[in-house]
Amino acid sequence: MLFVDPWLLSLFNLGIGMFLGSILFRSDFCMAGILRDVFLFGDRTLLNALFLAVILTMFLFLLGRLFGLLAVDPLPTFGPPSLTGLLGGLLFGVGMVLAGGCVVSTLYKMAGGNLAHGLAFVGIIVGSLLYAEVHPFFKVAESLTSLSEAVTLFRVWPRAAEAAVWLLAGGAGL
Template sequence: MDPGYPLILASSLVIGVIAGIVMHRADFCVTASFRDMFLFRDFFLMRQMVLVVVVSMALFEFGRLSGLIAAQPFPLLGTPSLANAIGGFIFGIGMVLAGGCVTGTLYKLGSGSAASGLAFVGMLAGSAAYAEIHPQWSAFARATALARDVVTVPQWLGLSPSALLLPIALAGAAWLAREFRAGRMQRPGFAVGHLAPWRAAVVLALLGFASYVLIGMPMGITTAYTKLGANIEALFAPGHVSHLAYFALQPLDYTPPFADHAVQGGPGPRFDAIGAIQYPLILGIAGGAMASAMQLGEWRLHWRLPPRQFVSALAGGLLIGLAARMVPSCNLWHLWGGLPILALQSLLFLAGLLPGTWAGSRLLARFVIR
């Protein structure tokens, strides 16, 4: 094991456990925030998403200006492309059908949801299946690149990050303060152990900042889903896996904070820097939610659902796994990591995610919940 991994492993695990507890106590679901807008015209949870982004934006810029954050933009963000928006659209459909995004599925799985377990299996399968189309899709992404050698909007405009991020964060804070005064950020919660969503939003933003400072990038987990899927596939077709070009890639090559040399990682079935960063986060979120549910006496296996909901969860998981590689990455990475620094890839992902969740909501209402 690389000597720089212990701090990364420990940091990711602690961040994951706290995130799992917080998301379970608040039932903090990214999917619901988008889905509820389209199904019920309810914007309560979306206001909490805005709170996460605004607080993260302020924290990330504070970290950059103070020197706590050395690399901005962070590793693995790349050239914006039409592929980001198309992948976001498919991701939006998938997360609504699955009943949760990559993190929502984990905390619901930890609290005993059988449907979320099936969605998780679908994500692993979809992530691994992407390797079959990677040469064609990567060629499409290069052909539809929208800007060369720029990653964020400030870079594109030739401005200091502060010139855009601080005014947006201040405007967002003023709007949120008005929403608080109007009582639109809080709702009564009577369940034992309930955590107000706005408090959860602040804690999750702080966890993303801690990840950026200690690990060198915000939270993200879907490349590890691909690694897990590749490991399972290698049990049955090792020769095929070894010949797929996607699994040989090493896109992560950076020097973590508090380390003196670079580490590498990729989607292939081996333990590397990505495994050290993301595996503990996955275990932590699921384990934290399970511990929270057990401490409250709420843990039990939820499996009595109509068959169509299990089919929807599996299909949604497959779409999420595939789309997370097409984008690349997921809502956690882009909405809570890239969007606060105005990453172009993340803005395009959001542009696709919105109509995708609308389409997914229509499908859910028509064929699943009826």
């Protein structure tokens, strides 16, 4: 079986990564770029691709849950919403703007030979290492600034996924 042998699994993952990387490189698909184009220039060209990716992901996760391949509850690494999460999201967004793209676009642009994105990748590594040192502080701050006990919107409102699919499908003009 393919996923039992670690070498075959590594080769399979490398092949998938190269395939997806070439598609992302050729299409210049970047979350930060899509949102930048919408808000700064009013260009909604790639917004339909983003909506399609979100809807396809939701549908595939739904199928995975229906066939028992994925658990209904979220992974234990998910935490409840908190003010530290909001601050972290804001800092992450600022970092994407300063880096000139999202993490995925930084990887494929770096692989394409862009030196600026190579430096941004070094910044990602250094930032991750620095965060590892202050993680215990943020766990305490997260527990003190928690906004809700519900980890996902699905736990607050069970039909949220259905409503999100309909809203996204309508927004994408599908």
